[in-house]
Amino acid sequence: MSxxxxxxxxxxxxxxxxxxxxxxxxxxxxxxxxxxxxxxLIGPNGSGKTTFFNALTGIYAPASGRxxxxxxxxxxxxxxxxxxxxxxxxxxxxxxxxxLSVFDNLMIGNHxxxxxxxxxxxxxxxxxEKQIMENIENSRMLLEQxxxxxxxxxxxxxxxxxxxxxxxxxxCRALISQPKILLLDEPSAGMTHEETRAxxxxxxxxxxxxxxxxxxxxxxxxxxxxxxxxxxxxLNYGQKIAEGGYRDVANDDRVRAAYLGEx
Amino acid sequence: xPITNRSYWxxxxxxxxAAVFVLLFLYLExxxxxxxxxxxxxxxxxxxxxxxFLGRIEAAASDHPRTTIVVNFVAALAVIVLxxxxxxxxxxxATVFLYVTVCLGLTIQFxxxxxxxxxxxxxFGIGAYTTAVLTAHTGVPHLLVIIIAGLVxxxxxxxxxxxxxxxxxxxxALVTIAFGILFRTFLEVSDVLGGPQGLKVxxxxxxxxxxxxxxxxxxxxxxxxxxxxxxxALLLAAGAYILVKRLERSWIGLNLDAIRTDETAAxxxxxxxxxxxxxxxxxxxxxxxxxxxxxxxxxxFIAPASFNFGDSLLLVSIVLLGGSGxxxxxxxxxxxxxxxxxxxxxxxxxRFLLFxxxxxxxxxxxxxxxxxxxxxxxxxxWSRS
Amino acid sequence: xDLGFIAQYLLNGIVLGVIYAMVAVGFTLFFGVLDxxxxxxxxxxxxxxxxxxxxxxxxxxxxxxxxxxxAVFITLAGIAAMALLxxxxxxxxxxxLRNAPPLNxxxxxxxxxLALRESVRLFYPNGSNPKPFPQLxxxxxxxxxxxxxRFDSVLLIIVGLGAIIGVHMLIERSRIGLAIRAVAQDPExxxxxxxxxxxxxxxxxxxxxxxxxxxxxxxxxYYSEVNFGMGLxxxxxxxxxxxxxxxxxxxxxxxxGFLFAALQTIGAVWFSVPAYKDVFAFACIIALMAWxxxxxxxxxxxxxx
Numbered sequence: 001m002s003x004x005x006x007x008x009x010x011x012x013x014x015x016x017x018x019x020x021x022x023x024x025x026x027x028x029x030x031x032x033x034x035x036x037x038x039x040x041l042i043g044p045n046g047s048g049k050t051t052f053f054n055a056l057t058g059i060y061a062p063a064s065g066r067x068x069x070x071x072x073x074x075x076x077x078x079x080x081x082x083x084x085x086x087x088x089x090x091x092x093x094x095x096x097x098x099x100l101s102v103f104d105n106l107m108i109g110n111h112x113x114x115x116x117x118x119x120x121x122x123x124x125x126x127x128x129e130k131q132i133m134e135n136i137e138n139s140r141m142l143l144e145q146x147x148x149x150x151x152x153x154x155x156x157x158x159x160x161x162x163x164x165x166x167x168x169x170x171x172c173r174a175l176i177s178q179p180k181i182l183l184l185d186e187p188s189a190g191m192t193h194e195e196t197r198a199x200x201x202x203x204x205x206x207x208x209x210x211x212x213x214x215x216x217x218x219x220x221x222x223x224x225x226x227x228x229x230x231x232x233x234x235l236n237y238g239q240k241i242a243e244g245g246y247r248d249v250a251n252d253d254r255v256r257a258a259y260l261g262e263x
Numbered sequence: 264x265p266i267t268n269r270s271y272w273x274x275x276x277x278x279x280x281a282a283v284f285v286l287l288f289l290y291l292e293x294x295x296x297x298x299x300x301x302x303x304x305x306x307x308x309x310x311x312x313x314x315x316f317l318g319r320i321e322a323a324a325s326d327h328p329r330t331t332i333v334v335n336f337v338a339a340l341a342v343i344v345l346x347x348x349x350x351x352x353x354x355x356x357a358t359v360f361l362y363v364t365v366c367l368g369l370t371i372q373f374x375x376x377x378x379x380x381x382x383x384x385x386x387f388g389i390g391a392y393t394t395a396v397l398t399a400h401t402g403v404p405h406l407l408v409i410i411i412a413g414l415v416x417x418x419x420x421x422x423x424x425x426x427x428x429x430x431x432x433x434x435x436a437l438v439t440i441a442f443g444i445l446f447r448t449f450l451e452v453s454d455v456l457g458g459p460q461g462l463k464v465x466x467x468x469x470x471x472x473x474x475x476x477x478x479x480x481x482x483x484x485x486x487x488x489x490x491x492x493x494x495x496a497l498l499l500a501a502g503a504y505i506l507v508k509r510l511e512r513s514w515i516g517l518n519l520d521a522i523r524t525d526e527t528a529a530x531x532x533x534x535x536x537x538x539x540x541x542x543x544x545x546x547x548x549x550x551x552x553x554x555x556x557x558x559x560x561x562x563x564f565i566a567p568a569s570f571n572f573g574d575s576l577l578l579v580s581i582v583l584l585g586g587s588g589x590x591x592x593x594x595x596x597x598x599x600x601x602x603x604x605x606x607x608x609x610x611x612x613x614r615f616l617l618f619x620x621x622x623x624x625x626x627x628x629x630x631x632x633x634x635x636x637x638x639x640x641x642x643x644x645w646s647r648s
Numbered sequence: 649x650d651l652g653f654i655a656q657y658l659l660n661g662i663v664l665g666v667i668y669a670m671v672a673v674g675f676t677l678f679f680g681v682l683d684x685x686x687x688x689x690x691x692x693x694x695x696x697x698x699x700x701x702x703x704x705x706x707x708x709x710x711x712x713x714x715x716x717x718x719a720v721f722i723t724l725a726g727i728a729a730m731a732l733l734x735x736x737x738x739x740x741x742x743x744x745l746r747n748a749p750p751l752n753x754x755x756x757x758x759x760x761x762l763a764l765r766e767s768v769r770l771f772y773p774n775g776s777n778p779k780p781f782p783q784l785x786x787x788x789x790x791x792x793x794x795x796x797x798r799f800d801s802v803l804l805i806i807v808g809l810g811a812i813i814g815v816h817m818l819i820e821r822s823r824i825g826l827a828i829r830a831v832a833q834d835p836e837x838x839x840x841x842x843x844x845x846x847x848x849x850x851x852x853x854x855x856x857x858x859x860x861x862x863x864x865x866x867x868x869x870y871y872s873e874v875n876f877g878m879g880l881x882x883x884x885x886x887x888x889x890x891x892x893x894x895x896x897x898x899x900x901x902x903x904x905g906f907l908f909a910a911l912q913t914i915g916a917v918w919f920s921v922p923a924y925k926d927v928f929a930f931a932c933i934i935a936l937m938a939w940x941x942x943x944x945x946x947x948x949x950x951x952x953x
Contacts, residue, residue: 057531058530059527059530059531078530079527079530079531079533080530080531080532080533080534080535080536082531083531083532083533084533088531088532089531091528095525095527095528096528097520097521097524097525097528098524099524100517100520100521100524100638100639101638101639104517104520104638104639107514107517108517108521108528108529108532108534109532111518111532111533111534112533114514115514116514116515116518118515118542121509121510121513121514121515122506122509122510122513122515125509125642128513128514128641129641129642132641132642155638155645155646157638173532177532177533379751422934423934425938426934426935426937426938426941429937429938429941430937430941430942431941432750433679433685433750433754433891433895434891434895434937434941434942434943436685436751436754437887437888437891437933437937438934438937440884440887441884441888441930441933441934441937442930442934444881444884444926444930445926445927445930445931445934448923448926448927448930449927451923452921452923452924452927572880572884573762576758576759576762579755580755580759583752583755612770613766613770615762615765615766616762616763616766616767616770618762619759619760619762619763619766620759620763622755622756622759623741623756623759623760623763626745626748626752626755626756626759627741627744627745627756630745630748630752
């Protein structure tokens, strides 16, 4: 466990519930995340992991509960406000704009640092071009940290990239605005073991460069969870059933029952 | 700043080629000549794509965006000058430019932002009717009338914003379809707006100069008054083109693309989806309104029959035919859709049928349009930045 | 306004509602199995009516124009022809565009509708003018004060409602209905379960188009007139009804159909100029979309994230 846990959490979730009609998808969840922490979120299919991400990021409105980020109440804010407050995410099924270039996709992720004024965009071309040049440099640097060949494909459409590079672009899109918290929704989906390993190495390396960054990772491959996370939270039927280091959690009877029950 | 080292000659060559083509297309009258030209256009576009000329032209245009606009503008002016005495040809040319303006508005709405507007002709009509009412009842200067007409179109469009923001996909399509039909029916039954007979509109006057007067150039013969309208329409279309291009090359264009490709992802990265949808929808409708105003003054008379649901479909088809999201594709597509049926009298009767079949074939076999959209290039010589 | 007068409006409204519901059920069926909007549906209604009309001309030539027999025969002919057309349309225009943006499907069918409309206008003898539709139902009526209860209206209501209930039973009770529901629920799983996806889609499009043909013939018999352009408005109304009801929901389509007829009837009574009824009805539709963006009874839930 990292020493960060002794500090105040940057994200704290109290009693968060999400309902769809009669179905309780998330039931009074308690969750804390500290600066620099890497937490794994595991549980069988349909246990509420992605629902939790969606409730955190404002895609679903919570039925009850409270979410605070660095002491500020962010419960029920709209997705764009959540992003502006410093939480970014990736999606289980890649949601990149595949017809657009890698650069464009990264810039979508960098929205809060870009000048959105109509005057600047339409009339002050020089200022805009300077901003664009700076962002090209930043994007190249960020991509190079993940994969040097990918950086040279900055202007290519995403649709021409292999799966692992798309995943990398999606992670970079979430990182480029320098968020406080990164939510990764099953980044290994659709990739081989080797590719997953490479992506996780990239992630760990980039974590070194952004020491304050806290990461929550949804992942089915327990090997990955064991290798990269500081702590795990296990969900089942929308409820937290265990929490702690990977080894403790893996030996927990309820966790085993939940996974066996699934099979 | 980016280095520019490619020659701009491909741009000039293509502009000259296009100008000669348009000139012949508008000037020739023999049916077989027109047919040869139409086939020739398709063949030229096809071989331009197939053998990479198009790529070279586009690369050169990307390196010299200003030159491209100036050269094409001059070429269009040259066409107008050469056709100076031909009423009908100039009327068609002016109509093409006005349709291009509306379709550039649709490009912002649909091509970039993904808002389908099946009421394009209604907003064009709002501009036209606003012009008719304003010129009949007030002494507002005509240039101002055009601007007001565009703003009114944008304003009336805002009625649809709430339902458009709340709906998606087919549900959103219904909103504009319902509005288009509602507008047409309303015109028919509204006595104030002239009912089915429509309204008369005076010719445009700019700073005391009446555009409806033919101009005599002594030995060069007289210039049709439609030439003046063609120039006005050209200026409007060129302005709209520059606006659309600037939008595309900015962060705003990126926001719009992000919304089209994935609204949820866009919102998850801070993009204010409602704000940009309202922006795109309103700007697009304003462009349609401006064009409608010029159209009303040029034709001198407007009636509900010019603003059918079918015409809205025609506009959407021009955008798709040209290549959705590519402002450059709108011009050849509008030329084909507007001028070809007028020129080919043999097919006049069958034009909607042929046109429907043409669009079906395009959607089925070349869904990306005649000139597919390229990657966004934020500035000249982008690929070498 | 007396009771008989109101009852007359009500009766006319119900006939319209039945016609609209028949068209709307088609839209909702297609959306259910394939998530597409087939915008040529209104023109299929028109084509169904014209097929019946042409069949009647043929029967007359053969000296077989007995009213009751002809009414049944030409209805069946229209239904069969449109069912085939619907299936062909699905096979050659809609299924190939399955992975294209949904708007492309909408546009290609819009254009197909335009082609159908133009073909009738150009190639049907004197097709650009309204054509009288034969009066094949007995001209009986019952006068109750201001209410004229026409036998044919009652029959059309019964047949129309019967057809809608029939389609409903087919979907709920039969094997093919089960397959249609399975595909609507989850096409991938249905395919894995051994359901022939393409056949189900073609059957659905055939079924919906057959209903459209019935709506077209009903429309012709009721108004005693058909014209090549009638499908455009009928299609838009059917689409509005299906969307307002909630795409994918059979009940929604029926409710939507009657709702639109009710709006038009209210509009006609309310405004002194009856032509405002469509303006009123479509304005209400736009307002309804703002209030209930996925229709009154949405059958399909929001997208997965």
